[in-house]
Amino acid sequence: MRIDLSDQSVDALAEIISGGSAGGYEPSIGLYRQGWRLKAWFKGVGVPFEIDGASRLSATKTAIHGAIFLDTGNGELLKRIIESAADPRDFIKEPERHATVVEYLNKHLIYDGLKLATAGRTIRLVEIAETAQVTDELLAMAAGIDFDTVSRDLDRALRAAASDPELAVTSACAVVESVCRSILVELERDFPAKQDISSLYRAVRDPLGLDPMKEGLTPDIVNDVKAVLSGLVTSVQSIGSLRTHVGGAHGKEKGFRRIDARIAKLAIHSASAIALFIIETWQHRHPGRVLPLRNEPKKHDQ
Template sequence: MPFPLSPQSIEALAQVISGGGGNDPTPPIGIYRSGPKIETFMRGCNVDFRVAGSRLPSLVDCLLEINRGYEPEKVLPRIIEAAADPRDFANDPPRHAAVTEYLNGVLRYDGFELLQQGLRVRLVVAGHATPVVERLSGVADTISFDTVGRDLDRALASIDSDPEDAITAACSTIESVCRSILIELGEPLPAKKDVSGLFNAVKKPLGLSPDRSDLDSLIADDVRTTLGGLATVINGIGALRTHAGDAHGRERGYARVDARIGRLAIHAASTVALFLIETWQRKFPARALRRHDDPA
């Protein structure tokens, strides 16, 4: 992600967290917080903050120090997302919309935007989220499946700076969904646990085999063609991870793929993962899909 942020974004973030100056007669942009409340908010973001003097200048100084410090990309997104947490505006949704719009007005100049994804707001690289990616992230938030959101965040964050890592994360998204489906169904994991092997293992229990015979004759060939294409896409993503991703290291003189290929992998993987999750929800509506790590 492109850090550090601009001073304008830091100032806007401080205004939202604090609710503005104590003597400011205008309505607060965010939620007015006293000094102790700001300290509590920052502790909730794993930041040790103490008001020294005036609350708002102290907060700005703290955020500037984080912004100039070591790995701000690991701290500031957490603070920004917490500042726009929908739960704090449950009784005033219009204010939440105004806060998100206000922050996005400055964050977009830094290459970021806040998007509502499911039950939470996420900071993403501006212009990288698509309806499929947003839908997948939202679905992942409404089921017990947090690893999909982490894989997506990792992939989106590295599209431009490290497209090889984006490809690896995109492939991991599909693998995580397949593993969880198999374990929830009590099915054994395949001997070959790459993305193609895992997808082949979930096809039958989810009713996705192209040779199924229960289809309307009018659409049977079309459905089989589409399902066959799905397998081709998955095989392609797996091969791309092997040959262009970073999962197996990089040799000297490694030729980097460009961001277009990273986006292609993310969008294709998101489409497949969303289809698998929605197929699970349709076939097993009473069973939540939970995250399961591969025990092997």
Template structure:
């Protein structure tokens, strides 16, 4: 990700990181940090911070400019700094301030083609042009139901799409697999022998009633809905095959040619649409019933079964 911060964005970022001037007429929405804390904060990123002969805010601006120089054009260092500036853990006691910080930074970052968006309990920096409605909606839903596994896998996929598309494809598969496993575990259904994306999706079709004939769909559109669901299976199998052949979970021979970001994003959006559909179907068929993360589902389920 290439990041070209405007002077206005640098100033806004410096205000949030430093907490603004101590003598300002109005308090800053940022986190007030003393000079020695600012030095330690930037040291975590390998960025020099020199307060000698400068105010805290001015020194913070200088440090951000140093980070721009050190970034070498790949954007990773600046991305980490911007995300850390809006880390929700710094606003645990005042979550409304965190919302204000994200909004304030986004009002500046939008002119740089960037934005901060929530993913689970974190925020991440994305290029506006790369944000898709389906991934944003899935992120919001995963955060709303506290579905950490999906949030992490989706976050990993989106982060890697441009720089490491093979990893992105693997993470996209994991998004759907996490949802399917959670559904099966919560319903007390044994996982299939073949636990790839295709096998897991087939295992949840019947429990979720993914048959238009069983859902009372109007006769004139039953065939159409069947075709859409059939296409969904084809898409899932395609994403799974892509992961098998180019995914980051497999070693590659020397000279292997990686897929490009377009294909990785197609896999992410396809997997996101599938996961969103499955979660919404779960919520429709089992209203009010919690669908917990896959890592915690199994012990919880076993505990309930042991007590029954």
């Protein structure tokens, strides 16, 4: 991920990390950190920090600019700094402040084509161009039901879309597979012998009642809904086939690339739509019943 932070974003980030000027007229949005705490904080993210007579806020800005210089171009160092600045673990006693910090940073980061998004219990920096409404909704839903596995897979796919589209396809496929496995675990159904995306989807189709005849639809739209569900099957099969042919899990020589970011994003958004539909169908069929976080099959009593 390429990160080009504007001066305004650097200022906002420095205010959050340092807690602002000690003599400021208004309370800081961020957490106040003394000089020695700032030094320890920056050491934790791998960035040199020295005050040398400067104010804490000024020294923090200097450290961030230093990180921009040190970053190798893949954005990992700056990404780590921004995500650490909004780490929810630092705001356990003040969750409202954490929400304010994320909102404040996002108001600046949006002009750099970036935003902080919730992924399960963590915060991830993503490129706005790589997200869409359906992926945002799935991330929000996965966080709402504490579905860490889906959040991690989707986050991995979004981050890899531009730099490693083959890996992104593999992660997109894993999103649907994770949802299907969790449903089978909760229903205490056996996993299919072949645990690929198509087999797992077929395994949950009947238990979820994905049949337009069971939806109480009027006769004039039954065939239309049936066609949409048939298209869903085709999408599932196509994502699985694409993963087989280009997915990062199958190995590739250095520099290998058969698809570009457009196709990777198409797979991500398609997988997100499928996963979202499956989760919403589960919630419709089993209101109040929570899907498990883990995908391993339950051990039945002997």
